[in-house]
Amino acid sequence: MTGPTQLDTADRAAGTPTGWKARLRRHLVWIVIGSIMALTVGYVVVSRLASGPDDRALSPRNPAPGGAMAAAEILGGQGVSITEAGSFEQAISALEARDGAATVLLYDRNGYLGEGQLRELRAEADRIVVISPGRRTLRGLASSLRNAGVVPEGHNVLEPECGLEDPLAAGSISAGNGQLYAGSGTICYRVDDGGLYAVSGDGRVVVIGSSALLSNDLLDEHGNAALVLRSLGGSEELLWYLPGLGDVPQDRNPATLDELAAPWVAFLGPWLVVVAFLAVLWRGRRLGPLVFEPLPVVVKAAETAEGRARLYQDSRAVERAAANLRAGTMVRLARVFRLGPDAGIDSLVEAVARKTGRPPAQLRDILDHRPETQSGLVQWAQTLEQLEQEASTP
Amino acid sequence: MAITGRLVLLAAAALVPMLLFPSWGTAGLLCAALLLLAVGDALLAASPRRLVLERRQPANVTLHAGTESHLLLTNNNNRTLRAMVRDAWQPSAGALDPVRKLTVPPGERRRMTVRLVPVRRGDLTAPHVTVRSFGPLGLAARQRTLPVPGSLRVLPPFHSKRHLPSKLRKLRELDGKAAVQIRGAGTEFDSLRDYVRGDDVRSIDWRATARRTAVVVRTWRPERDRRVVIVLDTSRTAAARIDDEPRLDTGIEAALLLAMLAERGGDRVDFLAFDRRVRGRVDSASKGSLLGRLVQAMAPLEAELIEMDWGQVPAQVRAVSAHRSLVVLVTSLDGGSPEEDLIPTVAQLAQLHVVVVAAVRDPLLGAMTAERTTASQVFRAAAAERALLDRTAVAAHLKQLGAEVVDAEPLDLPPKLADAYIRLKAAGRL
Numbered sequence: 102m103t104g105p106t107q108l109d110t111a112d113r114a115a116g117t118p119t120g121w122k123a124r125l126r127r128h129l130v131w132i133v134i135g136s137i138m139a140l141t142v143g144y145v146v147v148s149r150l151a152s153g154p155d156d157r158a159l160s161p162r163n164p165a166p167g168g169a170m171a172a173a174e175i176l177g178g179q180g181v182s183i184t185e186a187g188s189f190e191q192a193i194s195a196l197e198a199r200d201g202a203a204t205v206l207l208y209d210r211n212g213y214l215g216e217g218q219l220r221e222l223r224a225e226a227d228r229i230v231v232i233s234p235g236r237r238t239l240r241g242l243a244s245s246l247r248n249a250g251v252v253p254e255g256h257n258v259l260e261p262e263c264g265l266e267d268p269l270a271a272g273s274i275s276a277g278n279g280q281l282y283a284g285s286g287t288i289c290y291r292v293d294d295g296g297l298y299a300v301s302g303d304g305r306v307v308v309i310g311s312s313a314l315l316s317n318d319l320l321d322e323h324g325n326a327a328l329v330l331r332s333l334g335g336s337e338e339l340l341w342y343l344p345g346l347g348d349v350p351q352d353r354n355p356a357t358l359d360e361l362a363a364p365w366v367a368f369l370g371p372w373l374v375v376v377a378f379l380a381v382l383w384r385g386r387r388l389g390p391l392v393f394e395p396l397p398v399v400v401k402a403a404e405t406a407e408g409r410a411r412l413y414q415d416s417r418a419v420e421r422a423a424a425n426l427r428a429g430t431m432v433r434l435a436r437v438f439r440l441g442p443d444a445g446i447d448s449l450v451e452a453v454a455r456k457t458g459r460p461p462a463q464l465r466d467i468l469d470h471r472p473e474t475q476s477g478l479v480q481w482a483q484t485l486e487q488l489e490q491e492a493s494t495p
Numbered sequence: 496m497a498i499t500g501r502l503v504l505l506a507a508a509a510l511v512p513m514l515l516f517p518s519w520g521t522a523g524l525l526c527a528a529l530l531l532l533a534v535g536d537a538l539l540a541a542s543p544r545r546l547v548l549e550r551r552q553p554a555n556v557t558l559h560a561g562t563e564s565h566l567l568l569t570n571n572n573n574r575t576l577r578a579m580v581r582d583a584w585q586p587s588a589g590a591l592d593p594v595r596k597l598t599v600p601p602g603e604r605r606r607m608t609v610r611l612v613p614v615r616r617g618d619l620t621a622p623h624v625t626v627r628s629f630g631p632l633g634l635a636a637r638q639r640t641l642p643v644p645g646s647l648r649v650l651p652p653f654h655s656k657r658h659l660p661s662k663l664r665k666l667r668e669l670d671g672k673a674a675v676q677i678r679g680a681g682t683e684f685d686s687l688r689d690y691v692r693g694d695d696v697r698s699i700d701w702r703a704t705a706r707r708t709a710v711v712v713r714t715w716r717p718e719r720d721r722r723v724v725i726v727l728d729t730s731r732t733a734a735a736r737i738d739d740e741p742r743l744d745t746g747i748e749a750a751l752l753l754a755m756l757a758e759r760g761g762d763r764v765d766f767l768a769f770d771r772r773v774r775g776r777v778d779s780a781s782k783g784s785l786l787g788r789l790v791q792a793m794a795p796l797e798a799e800l801i802e803m804d805w806g807q808v809p810a811q812v813r814a815v816s817a818h819r820s821l822v823v824l825v826t827s828l829d830g831g832s833p834e835e836d837l838i839p840t841v842a843q844l845a846q847l848h849v850v851v852v853a854a855v856r857d858p859l860l861g862a863m864t865a866e867r868t869t870a871s872q873v874f875r876a877a878a879a880e881r882a883l884l885d886r887t888a889v890a891a892h893l894k895q896l897g898a899e900v901v902d903a904e905p906l907d908l909p910p911k912l913a914d915a916y917i918r919l920k921a922a923g924r925l
Contacts, residue, residue, distance in 0.1 A: 365517035372513050372522065376506045379498060386497040388581045388594060389625025389640045397615075398798065402735035402742065403859040403879070405829070410878035414871055422877035429864065429880035432887060475870040482867040482876065 159208045159232065159315055161185060161341050166318035172329055173341070181334050186342040189218055195340055196225040203338035207242075208232040208312065215350040216241040223306070226340070230307045230332050232315060233280045243306040246284035249295025252276045252310075256292055258323060263289035267331040268298055271324035279311035298328070307332055419478050423471060426482055430489050431468070437493045453492045464488070496537055497627055502634045505529065536630030541576040541601075543626040543639035550621070550645040555791075558616050558652040564590075564645065566607040566624060570599040579627040579636075580607055587615040588647065613649040616744065618795050621645040650790040651744065655752040655909035662752070662913045666760050669921050687711045719761035721925040722779070722820035723916075724812055724848075725750045727796070730770040732827040734798035737857045738905045743798045745855050745905045746825040751789060752909040753823060753916055758785050760920060765815045768796050771804045773811070805836035809843050821849045821925055823912070828854040828902065829882060833889045842896045849924055850898040853912045856886070858904045 125132070155162045161173030161183060173183055184203075186192035196203060205226040212235045214222070219241025223229060229242060236248055252259075259276045261268035268289040274297070281295030282288065288296035290310075297310040309315070309332065314325045333339055359367075401407075413422050435444045438452040446468060454461040467488055472478040509525045552564035564584070570576045576599040584590040589612040599605045613619055627638040687703050690710035703711040727750055733743035754764045763779035766789055775792040777785070803826070812822055822844050826837065837852075844850050863879035866872045890900040899919065903911040919925055 365514040368513055368517045368522060369510075372510055375526070376503060376510070379503045379506050383498050383500055383503050386638070388579065388627060388638075389583055389623065392583045392585045392620075392622060394586045395797075397741065398734040398800065400735050401859070402737045402855075402857045403863065403882075404735075406860060406863065406878045406882045407875065409881060410871070410875040413877060414874040418874075422874055425877040425880040425884070426873075428884055432884065475873075479867065479870055479873050482873045486865070486867055 157343055158210065159312055160343060164317065166316060168317050169315045169320075171317045171320050172315050172326070172333070175326070175330060176334055176339060179330070179334055180337070181339050182337060183339045183341055186340055187345075189214065189222075189344065189348045192340060192342045193221065193225055196222075199338050199340075201225055201227050202336065203227060203340050204333060204336045205229045205340045205342055206232070206333060207234075207238075207342050207344075209234065209238050209344045210312075212237050213344040213346065213348045214238065214241070218348070218350060226305075228305050228307070228335060230309065232309050232312050234308060239282070239308070243284075243286070243301040243308070245302055246282050246286055246299050246306075246308060249281040249283040249293075252279040252281060252292055252297065259290040259292065259297055261289050261298075262291050263287055263296075265289055265298075265300065267328060270331060271328035273323045274314060274325050274328055275319055275322050276311065277319075278313055281310055282308050417475065419472060419475060423478060423481065426485060427468065430485050434489060434492055453488070457488075457491050497636045497638045498533055499629065499633055499636060501632070502529065502533055505532070505634065532632065533635040536632045537635040537637055538630075539574070539632075540628045540630040540635075540637045541570065541572040541574040541578070543578070543628050543637060543641065545571045546576070546626060546641070547571060548624055548641055548643045550643050552611075552645060552647055555648050555650055555794075556611070556613060557650050558613060561610060561612045562647070564609045564611055564621070564647070566609065566643075567604055568597065568599055568607065568626075569604040570601055573601050575600050577629045577633075579629075581625045581627075582607065582609045582621060583623050583625060584609070584611065584621040584645075585619055587613065588619040588621070589614050611647065613647070616649050616651050616794060617797065619647045619649055621647075648791070648794050650794045651747045651751065653748065653751050653786075653790070655748045656755075658752055658910045658913060659755055662756050662910070662917065663759055665917050666756065666920070669917065686714050688714060721762045722765065722816045722818065723753070723757040723762050723823065724765045724767065724815050724820050725754060725823045725825065726808060726812065727766070727768045727775075727793075728770065728803055728824070728826035729768050729774050729796055729798055730803035731798065731800045732803070732829075734800065735827075737855050737859075740905055741798060742827060742855050743796060745908055746853070747793050747796070749853055749909040749912045750823075750825055751786070751793075753912050754789055755786060756913050756916060757821075760916075762821075762925070766792065767811060767815060768792070769803075769808065769811060770799050771801055771807075774799070778815075803836065805840040808840050812844060812848070819848055821851065821916070821919065823851045823853060823916075825853045825912075828852070828886045828889045828900075833892075838889070838892055838896070841893055841898050845897045849919060850896075851901060851912070851915055851919070852890075852893055852898055853901040853903075853908060853915075854886075855908055856902050856904050 156165060156168075157163060158167045159169040161169055162185075164170045177183055184195050186195055192205070196205070203226065205222065205228070207222070207229055208231070210233075216237065219238060223242055231238065231242060234242065239246055239248065256276050258273050260273050261271070263269075265287055274290065276290070276292075276297055279297045281292055281297060282299040283295040284299065284301075286299050286301040288299050290297035299308040299310075300306070301308075309329075313319045315329050320326050320329065412418075431446070431449060434449055434453060435441065438444075438449070438456075440448055440452060446465070450461050450464045450468065453459070453464050457464075467481075467484055470481055472481045506529055509529065513521055513525060547569040549567040549569075550564070551567065553562055556562040564582065566580070566582050568576075568580065576597070578597055578599075579594060580597050581594045582590065584593060591610040591612065593609055595607050595609075597605055597607060622642065622644055623640050624643045625638065625640045627636045629636045687700060688711070690699060690712045694712050698712045698714075700711050700713045703713075727743075727746050729743060733741065733746065735742050737745065750766065754766065757764050764777075764785060765779050766775070766777040767773060768775035775796055777788045777792045781788065808824075812820075824837075824841070828837075841850050841852065860879045860882055864876045864883070867876050886902065890902055893900050899915050901908065901911050901915050
């Protein structure tokens with residue numbers, strides 16, 4: 102029991118710093134690693150926040166390949182005034198202010214808007230250009246149209262193949278990653294039974310099946326620009342509306358688990374906690390304090406030899422190791438042949454040669470050999486052991 | 496205060512009314528009921544404070560031999576004591592059933608017996624007894640730890656006892672009491688007897704032969720009443736474990752065998768355990784059985800983590816015996832710097848006494864020299880060779896000073912030390 106306190110005082114006497122300095126030194130590595138992590142995370146967050154005003158796909162202020170800044174700039178240059186709507190309420194109020202006399206660009210990639218909202222939007226707007234709508238979006242806007250799959254592989258460029266003015270003027274367009282639509286309206290750029298460009302029967306909803314047509318990346322290829330600009334530039338006003346998470350209608354939430362559960366469920370958990378707490382008290386109470394056992398020191402006696410071996414190995418002391426092995430073997434052989442502790446190598450070689458029948462020159466070579474590398478040392482040590490066994494077997 | 500599994504079960508059962516009438520009122524009512532039951536039950540339990548505890552156990556036991564410790568509980572309460580009692584022995588006492596359920600009616604006494612199989616030599620203690628007294632419903636209990644100190648001395652096992660008969664026979668052969676009579680063992684003149692063929696002609700007593708018609712030879716017998724001083728090193732080197740036994744315990748075994756043998760050989764044995772001060776001492780002059788006194792003195796010995804003060808050893812030996820004696824140093828050959836401590840001490844002692852140095856050799860070193868397959872094994876072999884060479888050098892130096900060196904592996908040390916004693920006695924060097 103006195104052991105630890107002695108060690109403690111010895112520690113302190115050796116000048117080990119105490120308090121926060123020692124703690125700082127002990128945890129220095131973790132502190133450094135932690136600060137590097139924190140700095141990295143901070144940099145990423147800040148750079149994300151500061152990376153341009155807008156990086157949404159098809160945003161009119163996004164100059165990246167996936168944005169639509171080029172189309173917006175051209176339209177603006179042609180005298181179309183572009184209004185950007187940040188939310189559904191803004192879009193509706195903007196339309197009401199213009200009395201519906203505006204074209205709406207709707208790109209609802211994730212299907213945030215509900216059917217009711219879409220119907221309201223359609224009722225308010227004169228003309229809606231919707232870019233690759235999903236099934237729900239399409240049902241809300243133009244129930245006469247339906248999805249007809251994607252453009253199959255191999256169709257990179259499509260021709261108008263219909264009588265509408267805009268497609269005919271635009272000519273061929275690129276079709277990569279496009280979606281096809283079919284239904285009772287006018288279908289252009291046909292592949293099989295669907296088309297990349299569809300107009301509803303009343304002409305108020307235009308469906309363009311590929312967001313790539315509008316993107317900065319592909320706007321200048323084929324007739325993409327012409328089709329897009331003609332579709333969007335039909336009126337003086339263009340309402341650019343990209344729905345976000347904030348537009349998800351609130352009334353779609355189902356009832357919560359709390360409302361569905363029976364009244365007693367609310368008490369089940371807390372009471373089980375009480376029972377568990379009692380169980381902890383029951384099992385956690387110890388039957389009296391612990392009794393100290395003064396533990397003995399457990400040091401293997403060969404520990405010093407092992408430590409010395411590691412020192413030899415770390416400093417690659419091949420020469421010294423070889424000298425030890427040689428001396429050990431020679432002392433033991435001298436004892437076997439009863440040559441006395443002062444026997445020289447000559448008398449030893451003579452005695453061993455007589456016993457084993459090996460030539461004395463070879464024995465002298467083995468005993469006198471000075472290995473220089475570790476592999477040489479291993480080999481020589483084994484030879485030495487073999488020789489010793491040979492010489493000491495009666 | 497402690498609660499039991501029954502209270503937990505009761506709380507779990509209270510889930511039924513809780514769920515049938517789910518409201519905060521029910522919850523509060525049930526909590527209050529549980530609390531009331533638990534507190535009331537604990538209040539109705541017999542008070543552990545009014546118990547009288549008494550401990551009875553044997554004073555000594557040999558290591559690994561079982562014994563029994565008795566605890567007497569007298570209930571001075573007016574209520575029956577239903578309790579869980581824990582007799583808190585330290586772990587190495589090897590208590591097999593230290594926790595027991597007891598029922599003691601008021602005013603009566605019960606005995607609790609704990610079986611102990613100690614696994615360590617030394618003084619083992621049991622500082623206290625903990626009593627957890629349950630209430631009549633068994634829902635809650637009062638718990639108290641009462642100080643009832645107890646202690647048990649565990650004596651060294653003396654495994655080397657098995658070598659004693661053969662060594663004693665050897666000793667008796669020297670003495671001339673055994674069937675084989677050896678002439679000339681020892682230096683003290685014993686008697687004259689007739690010459691038989693085979694006797695050394697140098698031992699013929701010509702004067703006695705002249706007086707009689709037959710040829711007469713002298714016989715000697717070994718000296719008696721010589722002093723044997725055993726010095727056991729209890730410094731830090733004694734803590735090292737060799738073959739999973741501390742060097743100190745091997746030394747104790749060797750010292751016990753030697754002491755028993757020397758006592759039977761008619762010599763006087765003194766024992767001294769020493770590092771920087773005397774840790775244990777047995778005088779040849781005092782009464783009682785030598786073995787009993789030795790094991791009593793050896794039982795509490797522990798290796799101290801300090802350096803041996805060899806400079807004091809000659810003075811200590813002189814204090815025990817001022818005359819020529821056999822001084823046996825049970826120590827190690829590889830601790831610290833033998834050139835500065837062990838060797839000068841032996842040189843000083845050897846001027847007056849016959850000195851035997853007994854040391855334990857680690858069999859692991861021999862095994863390490865034989866493994867030479869990888870580079871790290873060869874370096875280990877080289878380091879082990881170095882350690883063995885150092886030991887050999889120290890042993891050779893000690894022999895030059897006239898001391899006997901017994902350097903053996905743990906199991907061999909006691910018989911080898913006994914052999915060295917017999918050899919010295921036979922040569923009449925005591």
